[in-house]
Amino acid sequence: MNVTVFGTGYVGLVQGAVLADVGHHVVCVDVDADKVAKLEQGIVPIFEPGLETLVKENAAAGRLRFTTDAAAGVAHGTVQFIAVGTPPDEDGSADLQYVLAVAETVARHMTEHRIVIDKSTVPVGTADKVRARMSDVLAERGRQALTFDVVSNPEFLKEGSAVADCQKPDRIIIGTESEATEELMRELYAPFNRNHEKILVMDVKSAELTKYAANCMLATKISFMNEIANLAERLGADIEMVRHGIGSDPRIGYHFIYPGVGYGGSCFPKDVQALIRTAEQIDFDARVLKAVEARNHEQKTTLFAKIHRHFGGELAGKTVALWGLAFKPNTDDMREAPSRVLMEALWEAGARVQAFDPEAMEEAQRIYGARDELTLCGTKEAALKGADALAIVTDWQSFKAPDFELIRQQLSAPVIFDGRNLYEPKRMARKGFTYYSVGR
Ligand code: NAD
8 A cells, every 4th residue: 555654753654664564655754854864864863673674674675765745745645644743732732733734735735535544642623623624725725526534543652662562553543434444444454453353443532532541541550659659658668569469460460550750751741731631621620630640740859859868958069870861761762751850950959960871862962962960971880980879760671780889889879769669679788778769
């Protein structure tokens, strides 16, 4: 099938490459000429395991092309994916300007039937807005006779395993009320639906809400566990024991119940906020979601509070080694990352940071540039040198069994603030560390 994807970010690029890999002919359109030029040379601007190989192989095979030429993109694909960003607006609701700009582009250039697929995360009712915008443009062109359909097909990939998630999705949600469109979507996704039935067809609004419900449920699990961790800390219980104790109940399960320093990234924070705003617009008070957001906000400050307390509020002139900048492992994404809240609070208090992350160093450089209070170090060991304490913010695999003797030698005092509970408190005490973790 001929497929066009608008937006070559985490979602569009991965989806485009994965669809090309099964044999579809994919054209990816982006307004960012720099990004397109890089992609044309086989340079993938984001880090995702397996993505670069997939992009190079499929581009070489002629099934994956990149362009800034929107008209060519519209001419190419029977289906037109919208995979552009939906960042929070000033009030936290999803900003649909990029989504509607693509809708307009498709309507402006189409000369035959087109299926527009909403892959971006968009509030309930967006498909109607896309449809209305397209109809307006077609009317302007005097081409009302041209037909099109709008499908909701939210994406559930996880950054860090985006390629694998797209190749083996848990489910494929298709929101459409048209049988012909459903059949076309089934054909598009047939290669991913062979092992067992993963396609769930539903009405458009339910599909749109499913995406928000999924992310908000996951965010709720995290905030809930962080709340219990706060209680455990104050009550003298061990959250890790509690976690095992509740996870063993199959109704609860072990997934996504790790306490930590709060969720970040480009999705959970904005999607929780956007659903709260959607609720407000229909005069519904989304109390659970508001609490989830408030707990998360506060949780991101807890590691700083512990550091501040440990040093008796005297942080001026101190240096903190920081392991982990990305909002989670296996990505270079620092959007809404807890590391940023911690670093900025440390700077505010007059401390310096020596940071290391296996993938997000360039991103940190891009965000913060050159500044005295931040040194980006080439290795996790280099970050320790002469620091007054170590803070761990991201649970990268390579942080899980470090050389503790070396840590002790490099730090001016053996103090670790662990925001991810990577180590065993008793073992750390035996090794002579003052060790702070979450909920124990
Ligand atoms: P992103 O910011 O990484 O990429 C968006 C891309 O769209 C950019 O390259 C931008 O230049 C391009 N763009 C903007 N306007 C355009 C236009 N008019 N025509 C062509 N390209 C245009 O965003 P992302 O992380 O890929 O997210 C895209 C959507 O998918 C969002 O709604 C997001 O909520 C959702 N989503 C993201 C993830 C994730 O893990 N990142 C997972 C599931 C769903």
